[in-house]
Amino acid sequence: MKSKQKFLTGANWSAFVILSISLFVIVNYLSFRHFKTYDATFSGEFSLSPQTKKFLKDLKEEMEIFVLLPMGDESYERVERLLNSFKSESSKIKLEFLDPEKDREKYELVMKKYSVTTPNSVIFATNDRSKWVEKDQFLEYDFSSYQFDGTAKLKNFKGEGAFLNAMYEVVDPRKPKIYFTVGHGERRDNEDNNRGIYLFKERLSKEGAVTEELQTVALSKIPEDASLVVVAGPQKPFTKGESDILEKYLDEGGSLFLLIDPVIEEGKDMKFEKTGLEEMCLRHGIELLDGLVVDPEASLLAGRAQTFFGINYSPNEITADLMKNKYPILFILARALKLTEPTDKDFKSEALVSTGKEAWAETNLKNLKEVKKDPEDPQGILTLAAITVSEKNKKSRMVVVGDSDIISEGAFLSQLGGNAIFSLNAVHFLVQQEERISIPPKEINKKPIVLTTTQLMTNFIILVVLFPFAIALFGVFVYFSRRR
Amino acid sequence: MNKVIAIVRKELWQYFFSPIAYIVLASFVLINSFVFYIVLAAMSKAASPPISPMALLFGGTFFFWLLLIVMIPVLTMRLGAEERKSGTIETLLTAPVSDFEIVIGKFLSSFLFYLLAWALTLVYVFILKSYDNVDFGPILSGYLGVILIGAFFISIGIWATMISRNQIVAAIISFSVMAIMVGMTFFSFILGSEKKELIQSIDLLAIMENFSKGVIDTRNVIYLLTGTVLFLALSVKSLEARRWQ
Numbered sequence: 001m002k003s004k005q006k007f008l009t010g011a012n013w014s015a016f017v018i019l020s021i022s023l024f025v026i027v028n029y030l031s032f033r034h035f036k037t038y039d040a041t042f043s044g045e046f047s048l049s050p051q052t053k054k055f056l057k058d059l060k061e062e063m064e065i066f067v068l069l070p071m072g073d074e075s076y077e078r079v080e081r082l083l084n085s086f087k088s089e090s091s092k093i094k095l096e097f098l099d100p101e102k103d104r105e106k107y108e109l110v111m112k113k114y115s116v117t118t119p120n121s122v123i124f125a126t127n128d129r130s131k132w133v134e135k136d137q138f139l140e141y142d143f144s145s146y147q148f149d150g151t152a153k154l155k156n157f158k159g160e161g162a163f164l165n166a167m168y169e170v171v172d173p174r175k176p177k178i179y180f181t182v183g184h185g186e187r188r189d190n191e192d193n194n195r196g197i198y199l200f201k202e203r204l205s206k207e208g209a210v211t212e213e214l215q216t217v218a219l220s221k222i223p224e225d226a227s228l229v230v231v232a233g234p235q236k237p238f239t240k241g242e243s244d245i246l247e248k249y250l251d252e253g254g255s256l257f258l259l260i261d262p263v264i265e266e267g268k269d270m271k272f273e274k275t276g277l278e279e280m281c282l283r284h285g286i287e288l289l290d291g292l293v294v295d296p297e298a299s300l301l302a303g304r305a306q307t308f309f310g311i312n313y314s315p316n317e318i319t320a321d322l323m324k325n326k327y328p329i330l331f332i333l334a335r336a337l338k339l340t341e342p343t344d345k346d347f348k349s350e351a352l353v354s355t356g357k358e359a360w361a362e363t364n365l366k367n368l369k370e371v372k373k374d375p376e377d378p379q380g381i382l383t384l385a386a387i388t389v390s391e392k393n394k395k396s397r398m399v400v401v402g403d404s405d406i407i408s409e410g411a412f413l414s415q416l417g418g419n420a421i422f423s424l425n426a427v428h429f430l431v432q433q434e435e436r437i438s439i440p441p442k443e444i445n446k447k448p449i450v451l452t453t454t455q456l457m458t459n460f461i462i463l464v465v466l467f468p469f470a471i472a473l474f475g476v477f478v479y480f481s482r483r484r
Numbered sequence: 485m486n487k488v489i490a491i492v493r494k495e496l497w498q499y500f501f502s503p504i505a506y507i508v509l510a511s512f513v514l515i516n517s518f519v520f521y522i523v524l525a526a527m528s529k530a531a532s533p534p535i536s537p538m539a540l541l542f543g544g545t546f547f548f549w550l551l552l553i554v555m556i557p558v559l560t561m562r563l564g565a566e567e568r569k570s571g572t573i574e575t576l577l578t579a580p581v582s583d584f585e586i587v588i589g590k591f592l593s594s595f596l597f598y599l600l601a602w603a604l605t606l607v608y609v610f611i612l613k614s615y616d617n618v619d620f621g622p623i624l625s626g627y628l629g630v631i632l633i634g635a636f637f638i639s640i641g642i643w644a645t646m647i648s649r650n651q652i653v654a655a656i657i658s659f660s661v662m663a664i665m666v667g668m669t670f671f672s673f674i675l676g677s678e679k680k681e682l683i684q685s686i687d688l689l690a691i692m693e694n695f696s697k698g699v700i701d702t703r704n705v706i707y708l709l710t711g712t713v714l715f716l717a718l719s720v721k722s723l724e725a726r727r728w729q
């Protein structure tokens with residue numbers, strides 16, 4: 001009888017253990033299959049941008065992602081964390097990490113299948129299309145200390161933007177055609193001192209666009225395949241005919257991106273050179289003022305208030321991320337703009353970037369070394385970049401910036417990041433790929449806390465000596481009190 | 485509920501009227517303070533990597549795991565084994581309390597003691613705040629990780645003490661189980677990437693790294709919570725089996 005009871009107890013216990021462990025395994029298996037990650041940082045360091053979330057939510061077909069990185073790679077952890085967040089947002093994401101050593105066979109197979117030529121890449125693939133992103137496209141280095149210690153530090157992680165763009169290209173392989181006008185002294189990438197425009201075009205190509213130069217002088221119309229026409233810093237005026245074909249293109253649903261510098265006519269009058277585009281801009285609600293912007297509140301160098309940061313943004317898809325992250329745009333000798341009532345009532349113009357309240361537009365161009373606010377100068381908040389969009393067809397879009405230096409090499413590569421984001425966002429908006437609006441990179445190299453020797457010593461005495469000693473002393477006190 | 489509170493109160497009194505509580509607390513604070521100081525000193529040097537001191541404190545160093553797998557067995561080893569050795573378990577088992585209430589009461593007493601120990605580390609947060617702007621998000625999620633891992637390990641300790649007659653044996657069992665779980669991380673280095681994903685979801689070092697950086701992953705939370713429930717359920721069943729012996 002006793003042995004029967006013992007057997008039953010044992011069986012009951014075993015059944016319970018098996019059942020409990022099974023339940024534990026099932027719950028964890030399900031949680032492993034359907035999980036969510038939450039970003040607890042107040043700075044949103046691990047949060048996905050709204051456009052990434054929307055893309056993943058709307059993803060219809062299965063997207064395979066192969067990470068071809070060794071486990072010890074400096075970017076591995078960030079890539080893994082980011083792609084796991086993608087996976088937690090969409091069940092269509094299939095993620096696989098392949099180590100070149102441990103998974104050699106499959107690693108090589110995948111590289112061959114997707115024709116990947118560079119190791120350390122991330123591949124995005126659907127049934128019939130694929131795109132791979134190289135490591136230097138999602139990681140940015142700081143080479144400032146390279147000459148001292150031979151090492152480059154990680155600066156920024158650009159994974160989210162790079163991966164999202166790659167997925168867009170896989171899902172939507174359309175390549176917008178962007179024309180850059182030439183023949184008026186515009187910025188061109190075949191000149192040694194214009195690396196900025198080369199970098200700008202390179203970024204656009206990496207994001208799936210096709211860029212080409214366009215000589216407008218002999219044209220009767222803008223090519224049919226144009227998604228956007230960029231006028232980057234003309235030094236000589238456009239003819240009436242050229243201006244007309246640009247305007248016609250705009251009115252018929254095209255997009256223009258005008259970067260207009262304050263070009264000063266040579267001679268003793270010292271006035272602004274006409275661009276030939278003034279009338280067209282005015283008809284669409286943007287006036288090009290004959291004044292050089294001076295903003296002492298946001299100047300980069302004391303006494304040189306013509307080089308300044310634009311930090312006042314109006315809410316718009318182009319400027320949303322800049323506003324959120326407080327990224328400034330560097331302007332170097334900018335022409336003031338003014339919003340006006342458009343002659344073409346279909347259009348509505350609004351400011352994108354403005355100066356501070358103390359700014360003015362210097363109209364006396366004879367002595368630019370000592371600028372001062374005169375009564376005849378337009379004063380107060382001045383528009384630096386503006387947008388005009390057709391209310392009727394929503395397709396005709398034009399962005400005007402009073403400075404083409406925003407895409408100069410120094411400004412485009414500026415560590416502050418605003419220039420590249422603004423110019424790329426403007427292009428994405430103009431080619432009607434708003435969903436591809438640039439995602440700002442995540443800073444890796446944050447400033448650590450630095451304490452002085454005295455502060456360190458004080459901490460040592462308080463934390464390592466006094467704090468544990470006080471607890472031990474309290475214990476001794478309690479122990480002896482109890483013994484008495 | 486009152487019975488659980490009574491057990492918690494009794495166990496906490498026993499902790500605080502014996503020198504062991506103060507030795508554990510003082511050692512805990514000494515080691516953590518030392519690690520915190522070393523991190524601050526290292527960060528103050530030029531070209532140091534920008535890592536949050538609290539992230540290192542929450543599982544980023546060997547000391548964190550050493551403290552857990554030594555401190556928790558010390559806290560839990562006597563809870564069941566000693567009662568069995570001294571014979572007081574018979575009194576407890578014949579008292580009008582259920583096995584579940586006994587296990588929960590003992591679990592909560594150790595857990596509260598553990599929370600008190602970690603509450604002392606809030607001093608470091610105030611110190612950091614006095615020097616710089618601190619992102620409290622990763623600190624809060626780090627504490628959440630510490631709480632969940634603590635609950636999991638304490639439930640292992642409770643289970644070990646419920647199946648052992650001897651305190652030392654209980655401590656060795658819980659220490660070994662915890663050490664294996666912490667050591668799971670080495671498997672992910674050996675295994676290929678496909679199996680690595682599975683191992684990583686139960687790799688406590690990777691789990692704590694997530695929490696300390698401010699990432700709350702439902703897989704990690706569910707794993708630790710269900711692990712705690714599993715070992716507590718096994719403890720209840722072990723105690724019940726003892727009742728029938």
